Amino acid sequence: MWMLENAFLIPLIPALSFAVILFFGKRVIGSGRVHLIGITAVSLIWVLSLVAAFQWTQRVEHPSSDAIAQISVDDHGDDHGDDHGDDHGDDHGDDHGDDHGDDHGDDHGDDHGDDHGKAAMHSESGHGGGHGSALISPVVTSYSKWWSNGGVDFAIGTHVDGLTVLLLVVVASISLLVHIYSTEYVKGDRRYVHYYAFLSLFTAAMLFFVMAQNIVQLIVGWELVGVCSFGLIGHWWEEKPNTDAALKAFLTNRVGDIGLLVGMIVLWGTFGTFSIDAINTAISASPGTQHFALLVAACCLMAAVASKSGQFPLHTWLPDAMAGPTPVSALIHAATMVVAGVYMIARLYPVFYDGFSIGTSSINLMAFIGGFTALMGAGLAFAQWDIKKVLAYSTVSQLGYMVMALGVGAWTAAIFHLFTHAFFKACLFLGAGSVSHAAHHTFDMRKMGGLKKFMPHTYWTFVIATLALSGIFPFAGFWSKDEILLGAKVGQQSGYPLMLIFGCAVAFMTAAYMTRVVWYTFHGEYRGHGHPHESPKVMTVPLWILAGMALVGGAFNLPGPVLKPFGLEGLAHRVQTYAEPSVYLSGLGLSHPDPSLSMALIGLGLALSGIIVTYLYFWRNMGPKGLTERNKYAKAGYTFLENKYYLDYLYNDIIVASIKKPIANSANWFNQNVLDKAVNTAGESARDSGRWIYKWIDQGAIDGSVNAAARGADTSGEGLRTIQSGKVQNYGQLLFGAAAVLAIVFVIVI
Amino acid sequence: MxxxxxxxxxxxxxxxxxxxxxxxxxxxxxxxxxxxxxxxxxxxxxxxxxxxxxxxxxxxxxxxxxxxxxxxxxxxxxxxxxxxMQMTGTQWPIAAGVALMLGAVILYSLLDQFGSERVTEGGKIYRTADVGDEVFSTYIIPFEAISVLLLAALIGAIVLARKD
Amino acid sequence: MLLNQFLILGAVLFCIGVYGVLARKNAVMVLMSIELMLNAVNINMVVFGVQHEVVSGQVFALFIIAVAAAEVGVGLAIVLLLYRNQTSIDVEDFDLMKG
Structure with a gap:
């Protein structure tokens, strides 16, 4: 398992590439060739991350004795000690304090007898989903004293488990494709070197982030990806909207960062350690004991998630972030960086699970924010004319979906959706970039249309990704979305009915707005000028690869019953088997719902009806003139769909007005008839008493004393005024003189 | 000695x-x-x-x-x-008085407090390496803060002094 | 060596610095006098570090040097700005705060 223990190499390579590109890119290598370095580095890490993924599956499939956590969830720490020598063991021993120190020191490996009873209970309740019984511990390497301050040691290291390798593969794959795609897209750009340097730095930061061993590293990686995002959104900073968008993204993220810092400090204060492994283990060993602290921490971290992953109400930066180059939008603002928040929830899941009582509630903050964001993002996506903004709001919506899934306890579904979403959303964004590349750098769908015949490759890949996003069988999105809906329906102890409604509505809306995008972009008449053309191979090949993943990505977590006819049940739920850190989650009693055919059919039916309704709508209004004809039809009568379509109109004129008017009327009546009368009566009596008070108390007693005080202040002010010369040296003389006099007083007194 | x-x-x-x-x-x-x-x-x-x-x-x-x-x-x-002729202001006697007063009180307290105390001789001598160790371990946060301060001073000086 | 010989040297320099700050008209010279005061403090830091056999004294002396450098940079920038706006760096000319 060499790769898992030396995983630090993976972020190191793109970091080196960043340094080389930045310092030697322009002069030594030549700005036209810097992409070679970037692509080489990312190819290398792509291979390494695949190796890591393979080795992790081997670790799960054929666990050696040191890979299996002891049956007591308390004790899985001792195999780290065996693996990685003394410093890791010492680190844990020092940090944990009384409760956990014993279990983590490497020479205490055997005395855990008294924990067996409780642990057996945990492991039994934790395996409802029917995966293997062995709890595979993560590969944690740690250099226990990176730096220290005030007696607190800060470790640095890597924490590699299934979740990490899954993110490694996603980030490396998409980063590689985006690097290749960008060679054409930003060709001849005035800051080509800067662009590739930032791409490398971003890749390094994201990889560093996902394999963070402790929460301090999480913060460092989190901020690094934020900086890269800032730099790349403002890539064309000569134009004011771009710099504004970059600043907005940066500042909005700062708001969440306060939450991140406070949340991490609360975690540290509660558990006395920064190690993710130790925190998760401590919570899962004794769930519920630190509930309040975890609630505070989870709320604070939720603010960070809201800013980074574009959740309501801090989502506003994400659509503006589309000002950056399109491949960057694909890499950072759709597939990788924005899932950092989702990843952090998944990484510290025991904190959220315990803090928000996910197991026992039927609604909680995280599920609600996620569900609401999903609904709101999907709604806003209807009202956009900019193809990238539609996709941006779609991203907001889908991230909300993931957060909602985590909020209802469907850990695997959320991560699986993260995995599939990364591929098809990257495909959609790169497709949008390809369209814009062809159609004279516009993203306005009103200037597109009919591009199907000009750019067939882009069209078909876009359609495949759209179907995947909409959740049509058998594309990737179908499987992951189905699992989320199922998770919301079944929940843990009780279902999450509101989340299920949100999820179903979003499934319908997603299909509808994506069909609208496909319609406006690729069908009908071409409404732009000039002659659009298909993008070169260097752009279409990555599109096809991503479309391929959108097509087959669902195969990684197929439910058992689907595979049963083929005799491949052993391959069911691979993401769940490999990625889920059951060593942490089993202690929480996380259960997995059984696959449900009816739920899958409902989800599929909603998506299909979304597509069909939108298709019919556009088909009926197609007409010979397309765009102009639509307004005429709109005047004839409003259908439900059209109201959906004019979403901003709906928001402003119908909902707001309809709520505003009756409330305003009734408030007016209440004001005139009830409040006014009461106020008048009170006013009259107050006036009478006021007159009396004015005459005797105010004029007589108070006014006199106030006037006297004012005169006194005036006189003394005139006197003190002369000291205020305005010259700094006079003030200095007074300062030092007064200090000297005081010192003399002290010397005499003491 | x-x-x-x-x-x-x-x-x-x-x-x-x-x-x-x-x-x-x-x-x-x-x-x-x-x-x-x-x-x-x-x-x-x-x-x-x-x-x-x-x-x-x-x-x-x-x-x-x-x-x-x-x-x-x-x-x-x-x-x-x-x-x-214009290097010293008209208020220099006041300044001198303040400085002398301050000096007198400091001198008095020093003599009173430390008297004939001697500097420790033959104690541990801290070389550059020890200073470096201390700066980068115990005082790493102040050190980082100082570096941020210097950056801020750099930017502030440029912003203030440039012609625009 | 007496501890006091260093401390008194520092005290004398500090008071000379105070005099410079309070009496000099030229803003650059005021800044120089402030440097003198900071150096007087540095001596105390180092000598107390030696006295108590800790390295912190030297470390803080270094921090003070860094802060002083930052202070001089900003201070001179302000002086330049004053000179550009008022064509004078005589501290007695600036009395906008006069009451």
Whole structure:
């Protein structure tokens, strides 16, 4: 398992590439060739991350004795000690304090007898989903004293488990494709070197982030990806909207960062350690004991998630972030960086699970924010004319979906959706970039249309990704979305009915707005000028690869019953088997719902009806003139769909007005008839008493004393005024003189 | 110890005399050069105290960088180079009184408090490596804060001083 | 060596610095006097570090040197700005705060 223990190499390579590109890119290598370095580095890490993924599956499939956590969830720490020598063991021993120190020191490996009873209970309740019984511990390497301050040691290291390798593969794959795609897209750009340097730095930061061993590293990686995002959104900073968008993204993220810092400090204060492994283990060993602290921490971290992953109400930066180059939008603002928040929830899941009582509630903050964001993002996506903004709001919506899934306890579904979403959303964004590349750098769908015949490759890949996003069988999105809906329906102890409604509505809306995008972009008449053309191979090949993943990505977590006819049940739920850190989650009693055919059919039916309704709508209004004809039809009568379509109109004129008017009327009546009368009566009596008070108390007693005080202040002010010369040296003389006099007083007194 | 005391005496004499001349001379460039003498003398005192790294830094930062900055400041503000009657303000007697009062109270408390206490001799000598260890372990956060402060000062100085 | 000989040297330099700050008219010279005061403090830091056999004294002396450098940079920038706006760096000319 060499790769898992030396995983630090993976972020190191793109970091080196960043340094080389930045310092030697322009002069030594030549700005036209810097992409070679970037692509080489990312190819290398792509291979390494695949190796890591393979080795992790081997670790799960054929666990050696040191890979299996002891049956007591308390004790899985001792195999780290065996693996990685003394410093890791010492680190844990020092940090944990009384409760956990014993279990983590490497020479205490055997005395855990008294924990067996409780642990057996945990492991039994934790395996409802029917995966293997062995709890595979993560590969944690740690250099226990990176730096220290005030007696607190800060470790640095890597924490590699299934979740990490899954993110490694996603980030490396998409980063590689985006690097290749960008060679054409930003060709001849005035800051080509800067662009590739930032791409490398971003890749390094994201990889560093996902394999963070402790929460301090999480913060460092989190901020690094934020900086890269800032730099790349403002890539064309000569134009004011771009710099504004970059600043907005940066500042909005700062708001969440306060939450991140406070949340991490609360975690540290509660558990006395920064190690993710130790925190998760401590919570899962004794769930519920630190509930309040975890609630505070989870709320604070939720603010960070809201800013980074574009959740309501801090989502506003994400659509503006589309000002950056399109491949960057694909890499950072759709597939990788924005899932950092989702990843952090998944990484510290025991904190959220315990803090928000996910197991026992039927609604909680995280599920609600996620569900609401999903609904709101999907709604806003209807009202956009900019193809990238539609996709941006779609991203907001889908991230909300993931957060909602985590909020209802469907850990695997959320991560699986993260995995599939990364591929098809990257495909959609790169497709949008390809369209814009062809159609004279516009993203306005009103200037597109009919591009199907000009750019067939882009069209078909876009359609495949759209179907995947909409959740049509058998594309990737179908499987992951189905699992989320199922998770919301079944929940843990009780279902999450509101989340299920949100999820179903979003499934319908997603299909509808994506069909609208496909319609406006690729069908009908071409409404732009000039002659659009298909993008070169260097752009279409990555599109096809991503479309391929959108097509087959669902195969990684197929439910058992689907595979049963083929005799491949052993391959069911691979993401769940490999990625889920059951060593942490089993202690929480996380259960997995059984696959449900009816739920899958409902989800599929909603998506299909979304597509069909939108298709019919556009088909009926197609007409010979397309765009102009639509307004005429709109005047004839409003259908439900059209109201959906004019979403901003709906928001402003119908909902707001309809709520505003009756409330305003009734408030007016209440004001005139009830409040006014009461106020008048009170006013009259107050006036009478006021007159009396004015005459005797105010004029007589108070006014006199106030006037006297004012005169006194005036006189003394005139006197003190002369000291205020305005010259700094006079003030200095007074300062030092007064200090000297005081010192003399002290010397005499003491 | 005698040699050290003699060295201390000589250097202190130079330092104090230079400092006095620095605040009394009428030539601003001379004033800057007297400050160089004071700083160099203090560097010598640090060597006497076996603080080699501080001594080196004193020379590098103060005499090398800060003094050049001062000379640039004198040039850029077109201060009269050469003798000028206007170097000391009209309120110098008050300033002198305040300084003497302050000096008197400090001297009294020092003599009262430390009397004839001697500097620890033959104690552990901290070399540059020890200082480095301490800066990058115990004082890493203050160190980072200082670096941010320097960055802020750099940006602030540019923002203030540039012509726009 | 007496502890006091260093402390008194520092005290004398500090007071000379105070005099310079309070009496000099030229803003650059005021800044130089402030440097003198900071150096006087540095001596105390180092000598107390030696006295108590800790390295912190030297470390803080270094921090003070860094802060002083930052202070001189900003201070001179302000002086330049004053000179550009008022064509004078005589501290007695600036009395906008006069009451």
């Amino acid at each position: 005698v040699a050290q005391n003699i060295a201390f005496g000589i250097i202190s004499g130079i330092v104090v005399l230079s400092a006095l001349r620095m605040v009394t001379t009428r030539n601003i460039v001379h004033s800057a050069l007297f400050l160089v003498a004071v700083l160099a003398g203090l560097s010598g005192q640090y060597v006497l105290l076996a603080a080699e790294f501080v001594a080196t830094t004193q020379v590098l930062v103060y005499i090398g960088a800060v003094m050049v900055l001062f000379l640039f400041g004198i040039m850029l503000t077109k201060a009269p180079i050469g003798k000028s």
